[in-house]
Amino acid sequence: xxxxxxxxxxxxxxxxxxxxxxxxxxxxxxxxxxx
Amino acid sequence: xxxxxxxxxxxxxxxxxxxxxxxxxxxxxxxxxxxxxxxxxxxxxxxxxxxxxxxxxxxxxxxxxxxxxxxxxxxxxxxxxxxxxxxxxxxxxxxxxxxxxxxxxxxxxxxxxxxxxxxxxxxxxxxxxxxxxxxxxxxxxxxxxxxxxxxxxxxxxxxxxxxxxxxxxxxxxxxxxxxxxxxxxxxxxxxxxxxxxxxxxxxxxxxxxxxxxxxxxxxxxxxxxxxxxxxxxxxxxxxxxxxxxxxxxxxxxxxxxxxxxxxxxxxxxxxxxxxxxxxxxxxxxxxxxxxxxxxxxxxxxxxxxxxxxxxxxxxxxxxxxxxxxxxxxxxxxxxxxxxxxxxxxxxxxxxxxxxxxxxxxxxxxxxxxxxxxxxxxxxxxxxxxxxxxxxxxxxxxxxxxxxxxxxxxxxxxxxxxxxxxxxxxxxxxxxxxxxxxxxxxxxxxxxxxxxxx
Numbered sequence: 457x458x459x460x461x462x463x464x465x466x467x468x469x470x471x472x473x474x475x476x477x478x479x480x481x482x483x484x485x486x487x488x489x490x491x
Numbered sequence: 492x493x494x495x496x497x498x499x500x501x502x503x504x505x506x507x508x509x510x511x512x513x514x515x516x517x518x519x520x521x522x523x524x525x526x527x528x529x530x531x532x533x534x535x536x537x538x539x540x541x542x543x544x545x546x547x548x549x550x551x552x553x554x555x556x557x558x559x560x561x562x563x564x565x566x567x568x569x570x571x572x573x574x575x576x577x578x579x580x581x582x583x584x585x586x587x588x589x590x591x592x593x594x595x596x597x598x599x600x601x602x603x604x605x606x607x608x609x610x611x612x613x614x615x616x617x618x619x620x621x622x623x624x625x626x627x628x629x630x631x632x633x634x635x636x637x638x639x640x641x642x643x644x645x646x647x648x649x650x651x652x653x654x655x656x657x658x659x660x661x662x663x664x665x666x667x668x669x670x671x672x673x674x675x676x677x678x679x680x681x682x683x684x685x686x687x688x689x690x691x692x693x694x695x696x697x698x699x700x701x702x703x704x705x706x707x708x709x710x711x712x713x714x715x716x717x718x719x720x721x722x723x724x725x726x727x728x729x730x731x732x733x734x735x736x737x738x739x740x741x742x743x744x745x746x747x748x749x750x751x752x753x754x755x756x757x758x759x760x761x762x763x764x765x766x767x768x769x770x771x772x773x774x775x776x777x778x779x780x781x782x783x784x785x786x787x788x789x790x791x792x793x794x795x796x797x798x799x800x801x802x803x804x805x806x807x808x809x810x811x812x813x814x815x816x817x818x819x820x821x822x823x824x825x826x827x828x829x830x831x832x833x834x835x836x837x838x839x840x841x842x843x844x845x846x847x848x849x850x851x852x853x854x855x856x857x858x859x860x861x862x863x864x865x866x867x868x869x870x871x872x873x874x875x876x877x878x879x880x881x882x883x884x885x886x887x888x889x890x891x892x893x894x895x896x897x898x899x900x901x902x903x904x905x906x907x908x909x910x911x912x913x914x915x916x917x918x919x920x921x922x923x924x925x926x927x928x929x930x931x932x933x934x935x936x937x938x939x940x941x942x943x944x
Binding site: 457458459460461462463464465466467468469471472474475476477478479480481482488 | 508509510511512513514515516518519549550553554556557560561562565568569572582584634635636698742744770772816822823824825826827828829830831835840898904934937938941
């Protein structure tokens with residue numbers, strides 16, 4: 457694209473499929489394998 | 492929902508509900524502000540003095556393409572999902588063991604009132620700690636990784652018990668298919684070679700408390716009985732421990748107050764002293780405290796975050812960067828939406844344990860009898876408190892629903908909300924403004940570093 461550079465093309469909605477497993481205060485930098 | 496802002500020369504567009512982030516030119520930046528309420532023809536008329544029609548139609552097409560791909564102007568579809576998520580059974584994942592309600596420093600801002608938590612001095616016995624670990628194993632369901640924070644007060648004042656509890660935890664791992672991650676938070680006064688070696692062998696993370704420049708640190712973190720500068724005692728030890736850990740899996744962690752609104756200098760001081768994992772955080776205090784952050788301090792603090800973010804970009808590009816806890820953000824991975832919206836886990840997945848074995852929702856609530864949930868002998872007695880915390884999420888807080896930061900902040904700290912508003916389903920307003928600024932800076936840093944990719 458000429459006018460837009462995408463830094464993250466994250467689609468959080470996709471994590472509803474495999475998310476919520478519960479295996480995950482010194483969220484934004486937390487790490488989460490199917491997801 | 493779109494959040495667009497300018498920072499350090501970048502035009503940044505965050506699509507809040509998808510998590511997508513875009514760096515755009517001035518043309519797209521202006522069109523996005525009009526996109527939802529105007530047709531392309533109306534936009535062309537509105538912006539005709541700034542841009543050519545051809546460019547505007549081209550940019551509009553790019554925006555529409557990203558909207559079609561679910562990366563711009565996406566809807567919030569998560570509230571019903573979170574409602575079903577919170578109906579799941581609770582497992583306990585983590586305990587904060589208050590190994591010592593005693594301290595060898597007299598920090599002026601300590602929420603634990605110089606380590607004693609509004610009560611008596613006490614050390615946790617091995618028996619109480621063992622029961623706490625047994626409770627964690629029994630109530631963690633099928634979850635394998637369990638976290639245990641050794642906290643205080645100052646946990647090294649009861650270090651024999653720390654060692655015994657680590658050994659007990661390790662002895663239980665295989666039989667129960669569990670893996671303990673132990674962490675230690677220390678003021679460093681008692682650190683010695685034996686403790687450092689033990690910490691490096693057994694602690695997944697070590698938090699080393701220091702506020703930054705010597706005069707700032709010693710103002711708020713005095714030794715008891717005039718034992719000299721705490722900075723002079725701890726700094727060489729912290730440097731040694733950070734090197735022993737290869738500059739990983741630790742934080743030097745400080746607090747800034749109204750007394751050092753120029754806190755970026757403290758962060759950079761710690762970086763210049765060689766630390767690569769740094770967190771310096773705003774004090775949370777009552778407005779009556781002389782060192783409390785005030786509403787009128789916010790613009791100065793936001794400028795400081797901007798200064799720090801620019802310097803961090805410069806250093807990272809030069810190859811001598813460091814990590815600043817509140818600027819660390821994972822835009823492409825990170826947790827699922829269920830985790831992002833359901834918060835930190837206090838009161839249900841995470842509990843604090845006093846030296847005599849009482850359970851509280853987290854270390855910030857310890858000593859407030861209203862939040863006493865149970866104990867290591869009887870388990871959780873006040874399931875109503877647990878359920879209150881379990882139901883506390885972004886959608887239970889009016890202030891969070893339309894906030895661009897909600898997927899990175901998860902609704903803020905329940906203890907701060909309670910301390911300022913008397914209930915956990917509100918938000919601490921000063922904290923919100925600083926958190927929003929930090930997230931803007933963190934995304935800008937990602938954008939700046941992506942230029943080189």
